[in-house]
Amino acid sequence: MGQILGLGITHYPGLGTQGNLSRRIKICLADPALPEHLRSIENWPRPMREQWSVDEGMGHSNAHRAEMIEGFRRARRALDEFQPDFCVIWGDDQFENYRDDCVPAFSVLAYDSAEFQPWLHNQRGINCWNEAREKSYTVRGHRDGGKHLASFLLNEGFDIAYSYKPLHIGLGHAFANSVLYLDWDRAGFSYPLVPFTVNAYGRHLTGSQGVPPTPSMGQKLIQLEEDPPGPQPWRCFQIGAATARAFANSPWKVALIASSSWSHSFLTEKHGRMYPDVESDKRYFEALCDGGWDTWRNTNLAQAEDRGHHELLNWFCLAGAMAELKRKPDEAVFLESWITNSDKVFAVFRPRSLDDELGRGGTV
Secondary structure, eight states: OOEEEEEEEOOOGGGGBOSOTTHHHHHHHTOTTSOGGGGSGGGSOHHHHHHHTTTTTHHHHHHHHHHHHHHHHHHHHHHHHHOOSEEEEEEEOSSSSOBTTBOOSEEEEOOSEEEEOTTTTOOSOSBTTOOOTTOOEEEEBOHHHHHHHHHHHHHTTOOOEEESSOSSOSSOHHHHHHHHHHTTTOSOOOOOEEEEEEOTTGGGHHHHTTOOOOHHHHHHHHHSOOOOOOOOHHHHHHHHHHHHHHHHTSSSEEEEEEEOOSSBGGGOGGGTTTSOOHHHHHHHHHHHHHTOHHHHHTOOHHHHHHTTOSTTHHHHHHHHHHHHTTOOOSEEEEEOOSSSSBOEEEEEEOOOOHHHHHOTTOOO
């Protein structure tokens, strides 16, 4: 019988480069489309003012970076203790392989291997490891595991897409960053991957083309013809539950990993695209810790988009899997950040005994 480890992480791009993580605030302040009342620090929420402080957020940036690095080290320890046969990572595709030629709601990437060069086109600055611009990484895939998952989901009525090779780029940033950060201390990352892409950007996928919208760009997006929407959060929850079932009775040890930050400031239109919906994040985190899965299960797409929870669709998949396995997190930490674009959450759901997870005489 299969064993399953659950992990929740972030693939926050800023973590991989040196410098102040709160630089977006100054970009917003310089944007003519920013709502006028947000130009005055006195009108910001109190925690946001405290994090910005008198050093333009540098103190918070340093502390927040250190907390994220520690979160990744804890996640890596859990991964190494478990020693999975492969990792399934739910991550969003931001106009990387989801482009005009094909945009599924979900896709299982059953690759043999994937290569990526994270710094070749990086415009954020010097990377934290001072690695060469041309440095290339190769990660192993797990075609058998990917095919098993796609087959199981199709047989359960989920019209899933799958791929054996990329359309455009070797590995999207959600998956590449997850590998880079889980190997923060550069000990090497030998675990095969089955990337599981989610169309988190839905209506504005082709309009934004993977560029985080500023207030001005946000106004232009509203005027563009919209794409069809992304998948409903409750459907992500269902597909996560089915993924848990797919591997609970498999011969493999599998790590199921959700990779994304939570509410994104640049997606939270009601806050001028300047700061995230921290209060909503706190409600979902409390539900995560308590195993209050109805909060997750009953969320619709309009609610998620209002809260800037587009990328949280990746975590809705993990939530469904952990609800199916009747688990609560063994470790969970909420890293509140009003000025670095997003809150971050790290969570570890360790496997329990088969009897506990399946129930005596029952099925997952």
